[in-house]
Amino acid sequence: MADLTNTAMLGIERPDRPSQGRRWLSGLKPYVGSPLNAVITFACLWLIYRLVTGVWDWLVTRAVLEGGPQACKAGNGACWPFLAAKLRFMIFGFYPYEEHWRPALALVLFLAVMIVSMIPRFWSRNLLWLWLAVVLGCGVLMYGGVFGLPIVTTTSWGGLPLSFMLSSVGLAFGFVLGVLLALARSSKLPAIQVIAVIFIEMVRGVPLVSILFMASVMLPLFMPDGVTIDKLLRAQVAIIIFAGAYIAETVRGGLQAVPKGQHEAAASLGLGYWLSMRKIVLPQALKIVIPPLVNIFIGFFQDTTLVTIIGLLDFLDTVRASLRDPNWQGIAVMEGYVFAALVYALFSYSMGSYSRFIERRLKTDHSHGRSG
Amino acid sequence: MASSTSSPVRLLYDVRVRAILYQVVAVALVVGVGFYLFGTVSRKLADQNIATGFDYLSRPAGFVISQSFIRYESSDTYARALLVGLLNTVWVSIFAVMLSSVLGLIVGIARLSRNPLLSFLALIYVEALRNVPLLLYLFLWYALIVAVFPPVREAWQILPDVFLSNGGLIVPSLQWSSAHSGVLASAVLGIVLAFVVASALRRRRVASGQARPAWPFVMLALLGPPLLAILLLQPDLVVNWPERGRFRITGGVQVTPEFTALLVGLGLSASAGVAEIVRAGILSVGRGQWEAARAVGLHDRQTMRLVVLPQALRVIVPPLTSSYLSTFKNSSLAIAIGYPDLVMVSNTTMNQTGQAIEGIAIFMLVYLGMSITISLFMNWYNARVALVER
Numbered sequence: 001m002a003d004l005t006n007t008a009m010l011g012i013e014r015p016d017r018p019s020q021g022r023r024w025l026s027g028l029k030p031y032v033g034s035p036l037n038a039v040i041t042f043a044c045l046w047l048i049y050r051l052v053t054g055v056w057d058w059l060v061t062r063a064v065l066e067g068g069p070q071a072c073k074a075g076n077g078a079c080w081p082f083l084a085a086k087l088r089f090m091i092f093g094f095y096p097y098e099e100h101w102r103p104a105l106a107l108v109l110f111l112a113v114m115i116v117s118m119i120p121r122f123w124s125r126n127l128l129w130l131w132l133a134v135v136l137g138c139g140v141l142m143y144g145g146v147f148g149l150p151i152v153t154t155t156s157w158g159g160l161p162l163s164f165m166l167s168s169v170g171l172a173f174g175f176v177l178g179v180l181l182a183l184a185r186s187s188k189l190p191a192i193q194v195i196a197v198i199f200i201e202m203v204r205g206v207p208l209v210s211i212l213f214m215a216s217v218m219l220p221l222f223m224p225d226g227v228t229i230d231k232l233l234r235a236q237v238a239i240i241i242f243a244g245a246y247i248a249e250t251v252r253g254g255l256q257a258v259p260k261g262q263h264e265a266a267a268s269l270g271l272g273y274w275l276s277m278r279k280i281v282l283p284q285a286l287k288i289v290i291p292p293l294v295n296i297f298i299g300f301f302q303d304t305t306l307v308t309i310i311g312l313l314d315f316l317d318t319v320r321a322s323l324r325d326p327n328w329q330g331i332a333v334m335e336g337y338v339f340a341a342l343v344y345a346l347f348s349y350s351m352g353s354y355s356r357f358i359e360r361r362l363k364t365d366h367s368h369g370r371s372g
Numbered sequence: 373m374a375s376s377t378s379s380p381v382r383l384l385y386d387v388r389v390r391a392i393l394y395q396v397v398a399v400a401l402v403v404g405v406g407f408y409l410f411g412t413v414s415r416k417l418a419d420q421n422i423a424t425g426f427d428y429l430s431r432p433a434g435f436v437i438s439q440s441f442i443r444y445e446s447s448d449t450y451a452r453a454l455l456v457g458l459l460n461t462v463w464v465s466i467f468a469v470m471l472s473s474v475l476g477l478i479v480g481i482a483r484l485s486r487n488p489l490l491s492f493l494a495l496i497y498v499e500a501l502r503n504v505p506l507l508l509y510l511f512l513w514y515a516l517i518v519a520v521f522p523p524v525r526e527a528w529q530i531l532p533d534v535f536l537s538n539g540g541l542i543v544p545s546l547q548w549s550s551a552h553s554g555v556l557a558s559a560v561l562g563i564v565l566a567f568v569v570a571s572a573l574r575r576r577r578v579a580s581g582q583a584r585p586a587w588p589f590v591m592l593a594l595l596g597p598p599l600l601a602i603l604l605l606q607p608d609l610v611v612n613w614p615e616r617g618r619f620r621i622t623g624g625v626q627v628t629p630e631f632t633a634l635l636v637g638l639g640l641s642a643s644a645g646v647a648e649i650v651r652a653g654i655l656s657v658g659r660g661q662w663e664a665a666r667a668v669g670l671h672d673r674q675t676m677r678l679v680v681l682p683q684a685l686r687v688i689v690p691p692l693t694s695s696y697l698s699t700f701k702n703s704s705l706a707i708a709i710g711y712p713d714l715v716m717v718s719n720t721t722m723n724q725t726g727q728a729i730e731g732i733a734i735f736m737l738v739y740l741g742m743s744i745t746i747s748l749f750m751n752w753y754n755a756r757v758a759l760v761e762r
Binding site: 030031033037040041044045047048188189190191192195202204205206207208209210213214217218221222223224225298302303305306308309316320330333334337340341344345348349352 | 391394395396398399402409412413416417485486487488489490492493499500502503504505506507508509511512515516519701702703704705707708715719722728729732735736739740743744
């Protein structure tokens, strides 16, 4: 432990700085500075070598490039034909084959507007309207029934569009619910505060699986006779409730970080509760919590995989369904899961990088100003 | 304010009156919705002839549970089946928390290493685990265990009397009796007693200023109870050796692939979070602390142990609590790979009896209770290490 956590990692320079001529040697110092360090370096190099060659071997050298299940069964490398044969099913699920352009277009639209809204230059109120239009457009595209598009019921939705829909709609409504809950929890009215605390703590104290179960099993019992709720909608409600409770706690942290003087200043201007919250306090609080919110979003994007458990065909489940295809059973297990993992990692990682970018950007904005 | 009593309409503009009004409306709304839902549910249940209440818990369950840490047969009651599920949840969570703490500490320190290669590998580890859903990893580990390991008949013998197959790991076990439980309980008592004695002695040492050796008393408190229990209860050592039969292996204790996949998946995914928590905690200790420690002549190792870690723990403990809690809650994903945890047993129970509301209420209450217990314990620990402000 001592050798790993020494002063160098904290950026504390030791006084003996190397002279000009030995700079290349000092460049090597982190790698072979001490005997133990040299051993660590060689162990790491060996590990990296094994990893890279192993992956290369599996993906390229030994890969099965053409043929069917039989060829893949015979070989012992990555099975590319499986991905080629199952790609469209994995992405779109049981959506009618000829209509695949509709979810594809919806996906493209959705990703485009997401990228646009990630760029700080475009941040304005108009984004809300853009999102509303795109979400409506995606819904129309997916469901159909107008403009001569045949209706595709939610039972045949699946794959990536479903994953994106569950997480984005869940987060949008969860965000609204979360902000309201956070305001209620930091309210001075005891009854409202207690209701919010009980709700938040109850939801946060139980796993998402149990809330999904509750939504899928109990929600139908709660509804009056004759009213049935779509299975997809039930899962969506569960995700909204769950996301709301977690977002509420994050937003509460932001509300607490807004200096008291801001509340007092708003009150002295004669603003009422809602006006001062909307115009003064919430904008500051939300700005503070944008980075943790993005992290929550990443978490919930991954958590939507749990809807598999109550039988919805999200992206992870379409991949699993392809793996269970009788023709391919037990042949391309690794390929399927690695593909799914890469897709999830791509989205999560880019959102994570974005969160770090936002954090840096907001920090510079606050470099001189925020006083407590 | 003074004029606010003049008319009922004016009254509405009084801040205090409005505050009360809002609260009354909110409570009424919650109670009203609650009553409405309760009414709908009980009417529907009556229509569908579904029994209500918890009587079903004492009826025989009639289903088999593939792994249990206490004796269970399918003729046992639903209540016992649920207890088996709960214990399965608790065990896998405890092991996963330990695994994630150890791995997370190692990876977190590796992330801080001055060796760029090591910190790079640690970064890859963390990112690979954090950016992929836990459920996907559970499926992957489970599929790998089932696909890679041989069938039970050709089980690998990795150690004498330890067998590995796609049916899981089989190890020798002790024939457990109540005498063993007694010894175990007295060992726990010994540990508690040792802590009490040690802290009492420390208090006396601080108060009196006299240094007397404390370890004989502590050792006596630690070892006394279990030794006494062994002498009194005389537990017999009967080992249950696994034996390879023609088709299956009999005897021993079986660690199922479901348990292993769940343990590995939960432990690894939580360890990435723990690593980041540890890293942030150590980095949070200002460099002035390192410099000051060096100035008073401490080595790096001493600095870490005496100066940095105690301060880092204050930053580490609160997020670590959430990490442990989410590991515990994530163990409910067991249902996806068929490990019989609390949720899965409840689910089977609900399917058999049709009493969904009771089933969900039970496991939600259990999770809530356990979550609150864990966070109370960690809060107590946090209060102990927190900075005492003057």
